[in-house]
Amino acid sequence: MALRVVLLGPPASGKGTQGRRLADSAGVAYLSTGALLREAVENGTPLGLQAKPILDEGGYLPDDLMCGILGEWLERHPDGWVLDGFPRSVPQAVFLDQWLEDHGQSLDRVIALDAPLEELLHRILGRVECPDCRWTGQESQAPDDHCPICGATVSRREDDDETNFRRRHAAYTRFTVPLLDYYQTHGILSHLDATASADVVSGAIRTLFDPTTAG
Numbered sequence: 001m002a003l004r005v006v007l008l009g010p011p012a013s014g015k016g017t018q019g020r021r022l023a024d025s026a027g028v029a030y031l032s033t034g035a036l037l038r039e040a041v042e043n044g045t046p047l048g049l050q051a052k053p054i055l056d057e058g059g060y061l062p063d064d065l066m067c068g069i070l071g072e073w074l075e076r077h078p079d080g081w082v083l084d085g086f087p088r089s090v091p092q093a094v095f096l097d098q099w100l101e102d103h104g105q106s107l108d109r110v111i112a113l114d115a116p117l118e119e120l121l122h123r124i125l126g127r128v129e130c131p132d133c134r135w136t137g138q139e140s141q142a143p144d145d146h147c148p149i150c151g152a153t154v155s156r157r158e159d160d161d162e163t164n165f166r167r168r169h170a171a172y173t174r175f176t177v178p179l180l181d182y183y184q185t186h187g188i189l190s191h192l193d194a195t196a197s198a199d200v201v202s203g204a205i206r207t208l209f210d211p212t213t214a215g
């Protein structure tokens with residue numbers, strides 16, 4: 001089935017971990033817009049040069065730019081996806097709805113991963129990312145700094161310091177939290193407690209798509 005899911009949640013709420021797991025189990029594509037931008041920065045592409053100062057400051061890229069990137073990506077992935085990091089604002093959500101309507105597609109579910117700021121800050125300070133496969137997790141999950149998925153050497157993200165995290169969290173509150181109301185009114189939003197372990201959250205997500213438990 002061509003599952004189409006959007007994950008919402010503040011920085012370090014587990015969107016990357018859960019997004020990959022859900023995409024793998026459903027056999028659909030996974031996109032992290034943050035990982036896409038960090039790769040562009042590392043490769044020094046024109047997009048990366050534009051994104052770098054914004055990522056360094058913990059702000060959001062312009063909606064028009066992100067909608068252009070997404071439009072191209074969605075064209076290449078007609079058979080379903082899990083989106084982590086898009087939409088991140090109401091204009092981006094309006095763009096996505098219009099794009100889906102124009103292409104005869106629809107969104108199955110929006111999952112909001114909820115966690116308090118203190119828990120997120122704690123996670124951010126112990127978080128590492130793989131430069132090759134973009135796996136993200138805690139340092140304790142990467143023995144001897146090796147990625148558990150591909151074995152490359154992991155490192156902290158440049159933007160994972162407390163000041164940058166607090167700015168990203170503020171941007172999330174200002175631009176992304178209004179999306180919760182937007183999707184609530186569309187009747188496709190599910191809130192999950194993201195303070196539980198990754199496996200418990202994955203189980204809760206599976207339950208959302210399990211026809212035997214669907215009400």
Ligand SMILES: Nc1ncnc2c1ncn2[C@@H]1O[C@H](COP(=O)(O)OP(=O)(O)O)[C@@H](O)[C@H]1O
Pocket residue numbers: 010011012032033034035037054055058059060061062066084085086087088092168
């Ligand atoms: N849809 C988007 N619109 C604007 N900026 C974005 C978008 N997606 C990613 N970004 C930029 O990439 C950064 C990193 O995103 P991400 O990896 O999802 O990190 P996190 O969720 O941990 O903050 C964001 O803080 C923002 O600057």
